[in-house]
Amino acid sequence: MMTPQKPLGSGFGAATTADEVIAGIDLSGKTAIVTGGYSGLGRETARVLRAAGARVIVPARDMHRAREALVGIDVEIAPMDLLDPASIDAFAASFLESTPVLHMLINSAAIMAVPELTRDPRGYEYQFATNHLGHFQLTMRLLSALRNAGGARVVSVSSIGHRYSPVVFDDPNFERRQYTPWAGYGQSKTANILFAVALDQREKAHGIRAFSLHPGAIADTGLGKHIPREQLIAAGVLDEQGKPVRDPARHLKTIGQGAATQVWCATSPQLNGLGGVYCENVDVAAVMAQQPEKMDMADAMRLTGVVPYAIDPAFADELWGLSERLLNF
Structure with a gap:
């Protein structure tokens, strides 16, 4: 039986902090x-989990940058690049050799709104490859420990x-359709949600539960580096001086x-x-009653909930099959 997609009444809210959650x-x-544990939300997550007593491992494409960013936080750092299948396999193999049990896998790394269509060496679109396929492969390689x-x-x-x-299953890599930065990003983020739906159904009998989430729009993480400053100001993410706006009710x-x-x-x-x-907002989200036909960034900030296509079990199964084919599993 699937968990209902409706709020629990957690007692937390949009302004709740990670320290308050872990108390x-x-x-x-x-x-x-x-x-993604050496910048932005991933770094904060690593810090909070470690402070609560967990052993925390942060995979890093840039080891030097990771070491600098994590000074003062007692975590382990190991090399891994989500765009390099061999690197993912090597990280997972090294982890499994020394650690047979994994309690939490937080797939937090991401890239957003890449301006031009960019492909990895396999020909896969960068955002789909990084945000979804890399994490799918990592999770599957670590499945025994989970x-x-x-x-x-x-x-x-x-x-x-x-x-x-949505995930465009017949053309996920923009081979026959026009690429836009937000179409690529949106598809990859829908894939994150569908992956959680599919993984949970497949693995809950083995004690693994999966979740997806919207963290909020946090202007000072560096994730939005490809978005023009004027667009961020127009959306109300930055003020006229270019400083981040804080308004948890609008996901800021x-x-x-x-x-x-x-x-x-x-x-x-x-x-x-x-x-x-x-x-979202430290609770299970509601399902959106209606998805606007057209939506800009400012519209997105005013909305809450999940679009039905992102939690559809049939689409989740289709994504699973597509992912296995693309990764030659």
Whole structure:
């Protein structure tokens, strides 16, 4: 039976911080992997999990940058590039050789709104390859350790950007359709949600529960580096001086507030026995009654909830099959 996609009444809200979510939770003896864990929300998530007692491993494409960013946070850093299948396999093999159990996998790394159509060496569109396929491969390679935990969670950091596009199954790599930065990003974020739906259904019998979430729009993480400043000002993400606007009711959050939902998904006892749901503002999100035909960034900030196509079990199964084919699994 699938977990209903409706709010639980968690008692938290849009302004809740990751430190508030983790209060009273002891993660001693637990192991977590946090992709993107050396910048923005991933770094805050790694910090909070480590402070609660977990052993935290941060895979990093840029080891030097990761070491500098994580000074003062007692985490482990290991090389891995989500666009390099051999690198993912090597990271997973090294982890499994020394650690047979993984309790939390937080897939937080992402790229957003890449201006021009860019492909990886396999010919796959960059955002779909990084945000979804890389994390799909990593999760599958670590599956045995997640099963061994007897109660693991896999958390996929998605976005309200999923509203920009479903997964276009007959052309995910923009070979026959026009590329736009938001179509590429939206497709990859929808894939994050569908992956959580499919993974949860396949693995809950083995004790693995999966969640996806929208963290908020956090202007000072660097994720929006490809978005023109004028567009961010027009959307109300930045003020006229170019400074981040803080308004949690419109998803405009601090880094601490932005990391709260993924930390909640990874650790909260409120979610015991649940899974496969999309969350926002530290609760399970509602389903959107109607998706606007056209939507700009300012519109997205005013909306809450998940679009039905992103939690459709049939689409989730179709994405799973597509992912296996693209990765030659």
